[in-house]
Amino acid sequence: MLCSFALSRSCPSMAASHRERFDELPNTSRDARAMSQTFDAIIIGAGQAGPPLAGRLTAAGWKVALVERKLIGGTCVNTGCMPTKALVASAYAAHLARRQDLGVIVGDVRVDMKAVAARARKVADDARERNEQWLGKMKGLTLLRGHARLTGPSQVEVDGVALTAPHIFLNVGGRASVPDMPGVGDVPHLDNTDMVALDSLPDHLVVVGGSYIGLEFAQMYARFGAKVTIVERGERLIAREDPEISDAIRAFVEAEGITVRTDADCIGFKPHPSGVIVTVACRNGEPEVVGSHVLLAVGRRPNTDDLGLDAAGVATDERGYIKVDDRLATSVPGIWALGDCNGRGAFTHTAYNDFEIVAANLLDGADRRLGQRIPGYALYTDPPLGRAGMTETEARAKGHDVLVSSRPMSRVGRAVEKGETLGLMKVVADRATRHILGAAILGTSGDEAIHGILDAMSAGEPVDTLRWAVPVHPTVSELIPTLLLGLDQGSA
Known part of the structure; x- marks a missing residue:
């Protein structure tokens, strides 16, 4: 599953228990009205971009308010990446136990769904608890629990409490979309x-x-x-x-x-x-x-419909995503949008990179931009799919004269040894510049092996540089130089 990091709804019992823990955080006042209402920055949403941004800003001496109306960590920690990948691991264990081609014979394989769900829940709970502890010790941070709404270009209201700051960061994520289908x-x-x-x-x-x-x-x-x-x-x-x-x-x-x-x-x-x-x-x-x-x-939809964007003059597109420029600034000076809600990435890693871009530009004097990011993602089926850059279809649509090479995973020694030879590798490059435009590795460890190609693309290196890398044997990655050779020789 895609790893998004939206602020998703949760069951009432989880929310209640979380409120009790949240009230115990050392930097959270029980009387919000007694707190100062003026900050250097207000961050709305404690998903994957919000907490690390709070960490960088407070370390730089900023006075920061972080507002979260549901669960710390957003979807990734609570209902996305962590619990779903825990479930995937249990499903893989059941699948592996049923296989008999590896020479290991077991009895009747049964799945205890309550134990499976409890394990996934513990993975999420533990991750959330670590995030809460980290935020609770962050000097200069005020954690507020409640529903934040913009009331102006530098004003935020949290359940009746007015806050102001010259810098506002929106990290409100998204949620599952319910289609308008009959019945x-x-x-x-x-x-x-x-x-x-x-x-x-x-x-x-x-x-x-x-x-x-x-x-x-x-x-x-x-x-x-x-x-x-x-x-x-x-x-x-x-x-x-x-x-x-x-x-x-x-x-x-x-x-x-x-x-x-x-x-x-x-x-x-x-x-x-x-x-x-x-x-x-x-x-x-x-x-x-x-x-x-x-x-x-x-599909997903952004959590922007009850954020008060109109009151601040923040522009959105027809689907409700907040419009941002290449540095994640919105249409209103002093307001930025990060993560799912800006429609420029629907993954934990892109949300985190949004934080990195904003922090580098604000605090380090850098000029980091979204356009410098090479898109990459994974599908966590078994075998998984690791993707980087453009597909062949996208590359041709953009007018590139492409070189294409593909190899079946049955050509990968590591896959043969594991008895997991489903899938294929594919790479697309520009004929003139010899830069890699995109790649897909659908096969065992494809989600890991894709990073060799993703890193080369991020560094701006041509095909020939990666072609002369010497990967470790036996690994899935070791077929990448051979795959790249196929760009000039044709697929085989």
Whole structure:
């Protein structure tokens, strides 16, 4: 699943227990009205950009207010990266235990979903607790719990308390989007937040949306033992990837028993005694699927609708994302937007890099810009997909004369040794400049191996520099120089 870092809703019991812990933080006053109302900076949102920015600013002597209305750490810590990857690890363990081709034979493999969910919850709770302890010891920081709204270009109101500062940083994240599909309001449905809290196994999980979040949950729950169907409106899964990547992903999820329904041109929902009827197709295939549970994984939306942006004059686009320039400044001087809410990245690492850009420019006299960032991300299916830069389709659309090379993972010794040869490597370069434009590694350790290419791209090095690197054997990365050779020789 994509790792976003939005401020997501949580169950009331978690929120209540968090409030109790939050009140115990040493730099948090129980009487907000007794605190000073003037700061050097106000940060709204304690996701992945907010706390480290607070750390840099307070270390520089700034007086900072950090406002959080829900859970410290945002989605990544609480309902995104950390709990979902903990679930992925449990699903992988179940899958590995069932394999018999490695010569290790075990008995009946059972999955204790309550134990699985408890482990994921503990991973998230521990991470949040560490963040709270760090913030609680941060000198110069005032933590406020409540709903912040802009009331002017330098004013913020937090549950009736007025705060002012010449610098305001918006790190409010996003949440799951509920599409306007027929009947969606008439049936129970889950989003990613609900899924990480689920401690029972669905009989039949219908995943609406065949992209990053949907694919991760689909595979993990199939491995836990649920029947799973993916319903995707488009003609192929994970449509932003090149077709051969999409085809390879579809092949391995179907090989695990997951039903994939693409070209679903008639998606709608109706109640059923066993759960929910999901209408899929109006022309071809079975028209309906009956699921016990439905996961909506069809995109995200920014948490900007109740932020008071109009009162401050902060401009947004048609989807509600805050418009920023290449240095993350909004349309209002003194206000910046970081993370999911600016629409310039939907990942923990891009949010953190937003913080780095802003801090470097404000405190270090640097001139760091979004345009210098090479996009990279991973899909945490098994095998995972590591991505850097542009796809071949994107590169051609931008007018590049491209060189392309690909190799199957069956050519990687490390993959053969592990018995995990699904997937492929692919790299795209510009013929004239010989700079790498993008790459994909779909295969075992692809999420790690992609960094060799990502680092070369970030350093602005041409293909020939990385071609002469000497990677360690046996690793997945050792095939990268051979992959690059294929740019001049053609794929083989």
